[in-house]
Amino acid sequence: MNVEVVAVGTELLLGQIVDTNSSWIGEQLALVGLDSFFQTKVGDNLDRLVDTLRRALDRSDAVIVCGGLGPTQDDLTREALGVLVEEPLDEDDTMVERIIEMFGSRGRRMPMNNLNQARKPASAEFIPVMPGTAPGLVLPTQHGVVYAVPGVPWEMKEMLTGFVLGDLSRRSGDPAAIASRTLRTWGESESGLSEMLAPRMAELDEVGNPTLAFLASGFEGLKVRITAKAADAAAATEIVDEEADHLRALLGPLVFGRDGDNMESAVLAALEARGHTLAVAESLTGGLLGSRLASVPGASAVFRGGVIAYHPEVKQQLLGVPDGPVVTEEAALAMARGARSSLGADVGLATTGVAGPEELEGQRAGTVCLAAVWPGGEASTTLGLPGGRQQIREFSCISVLDLLRRRMLVDDDAEA
Incomplete structure (x- = not known):
């Protein structure tokens, strides 16, 4: 069985609300082994909504419609279901009583237009799980089954987990499960990574399971x-x-983590395993590196702090950078040594360079010098990074962390 998700609401098309519901539903479908090949957004227009549902049923076995079940004039999902099966909407007395009782139990006055939510096509059934005042609907059709659920995320999630997913699994008659694992890499382009993995992907294409995909x-x-x-x-x-184990062997140090890992969490975990502490000195990143490190839960076990040395005089006075140009690897190394010494850390990192858009010291925007200092070693590099100021700063953060990861941590592993 394959299931299509249709998200309803003009606000989704205008970008006023981000459609997180569809991605969550897609994840849940995968967990119970149901395929989902299409996700569609459609505005609050009856004709376009009906057309979208017809197209969805032409190519999918089931459709989950999310949104448009409220009591106002622009909530059109019920009307669209009626048009779809050519049935008028009838008011259900039992649901009327349930909605009235729900408002009463909350001590709230019920606007009369809420009774619109008790209307449904005759062949539809209400979803038994009803966390809010908007009941969901199940509508069998000649081409497949349609589930209509509210757009309010917590209401939608309760209906999905409490009824829809189980009902879909029962209808599919072929229980299965889908699992995903994501390897996080840095240091190779998408085309380069694809080239490295082309032979393995060809092997997997022969068997069809598992499959690989690249996400930039x-x-x-x-x-x-x-x-x-x-x-x-x-x-x-x-x-x-x-x-995942096989791909790690193929990709080597390009892989820095998996699933929810990011570069800062991977580096902090590796440092903690070695009993090392970390300090940073930042120029062009202006505290961004320290902020990313501090956002990792438990970072205080490793991260001692940082120095934001934006002006050359601060670099010289606080970190011991010699007089002269500051967009150099020598300056970056001095900054890393200074942060390590002044903050009493085992490891020091530093970023300096030109965030742009103007040149500095004859260097173009995007020229970045990075350095790492650790017990028994030092490393530095100069990069030409693309993009505007923020992109250059972000790339600098992950690049200096990767410099440390590859040089110090890989060297430590080799010695072990």
Whole structure:
């Protein structure tokens, strides 16, 4: 069975509200082994909504319609379902009583237009789970089944988990589970990564399970998503975990974490495992690196703090950077040494460079010098980063963390 998600609301098309419901529903469908090939957004227009539902039923076995079940004139999902099956909407007396009782139990006056929510096509049934005043609907059709649920996220989630997902699994008659694992990488382009994994992807294409996909995530790196389908969750998880191990061996140090990891959490975890503490000195990143590190739960076990040395005099007076140009690897190394020493840390990181848009010291915007200092070693590099000021600053943060990860942590592992 494949299930399409239709999100209803003009505000979604205008960007006034971000459609998080569809992504959450897609995730839940995967967890119970149901395929979802299409997700659609449509505005509050009856003709377009009916047309969207017809198209969805032409290509999918089931449709989950999210939104448009409120009491106001622009809530058109009930009317669209009636048009779809050519049935008038009738008011259900039992649901009228339930809505009145719900308002009364909350000590609130019920506007009369809320009774619109008790109307439905004759062949539809109300979803038994009803956390709010908007009842959901199940509508069997000749081409498939339609579930209508509210757009309010917590109401929608209770209906999905309390009824819809189970009903879909029962109708599918083929219980299965889908599991995904994501490897986080940094240091290679999407085309380069694809080239590296082309032979493995060709092998997987022959068997069809698991599958691989690339997800570009800007300054968070590239993600390699592994997806597998099996008879149950344990079997699907075993498949994706085995493939993740295989890909880690192929990609080596390009992989810095998996699933919810980011570069800062991966580096902090590796430092904590080695008993090391960390300090940072920042120029062009202006505290962004420290902020990203501090956002990781438990960061205080490793991260001692940072120095924002934006002006050259601050670099010289607080961090011991020698007089002269500050967009150099020598200045970055001095900053890293100074942060490490002044904050009593085992490891020091530093960023300096030109965020732009103007040049500085004859260097163009995007020229960034990064440095890492650790017990027994030092490393520095100069990069030419793309984009505007914010993008350059973000890329600088993940790049200096990756510099430390690759040089110090990989060297430590080699020695071990």
